[in-house]
Structure formats: structure tokens, C-alpha cells
Amino acid sequence: MSVALIILGGILVGGTISLVKQGASRFSIVLTGVLALLALAGGILWMIPGEGS
Structure with missing residues (x-):
């Protein structure tokens, strides 16, 4: 999911x-x-390890 959000962010920056x-x-x-x-x-933030997963 983090990769998809970063790709989306890159497209939006462009x-x-x-x-x-x-x-x-x-x-x-x-x-x-x-x-x-x-x-x-x-x-x-999605890449940061947390307690949930």
C-alpha cells in the first residue's frame, strides 16, 4: 500500500x-x-512498523 501511495503522490506532484x-x-x-x-x-508513514501488524 505504501508503494501505491508514493506513486500516487509522484503523479500528483507532476x-x-x-x-x-x-x-x-x-x-x-x-x-x-x-x-x-x-x-x-x-x-x-505506512512504511513505519507499528504495533498493529
């Missing part, structure tokens, strides 16, 4: 860069950037 280059609205850039950061953070 989308954010593309939106900036295209001059999209600030809302769409920020929203895509926040989703990218959440996906990357989730992927990294």
Missing part, C-alpha cells in the same frame, strides 16, 4: 508542476499540491 506551467487557478494548484503531500506522507 500534475501540480504541470498546472503551474499552464497557469491554472491558484485553488487547483494548492489543492493538487496538498493532495500530493498527503499521499506522500501517508506512503512514508
Whole structure:
């Protein structure tokens, strides 16, 4: 699952860069950037061993 989240985060980072280059609205850039950061953070946190598994 962590690999899937990191891949998704990478795709969203690329989308954010593309939106900036295209001059999209600030809302769409920020929203895509926040989703990218959440996906990357989730992927990294998922790799940390915990008590549940």
C-alpha cells in the first residue's frame, strides 16, 4: 500500500508542476499540491512498523 501511495503522490506532484506551467487557478494548484503531500506522507508513514501488524 505504501508503494501505491508514493506513486500516487509522484503523479500528483507532476500534475501540480504541470498546472503551474499552464497557469491554472491558484485553488487547483494548492489543492493538487496538498493532495500530493498527503499521499506522500501517508506512503512514508505506512512504511513505519507499528504495533498493529
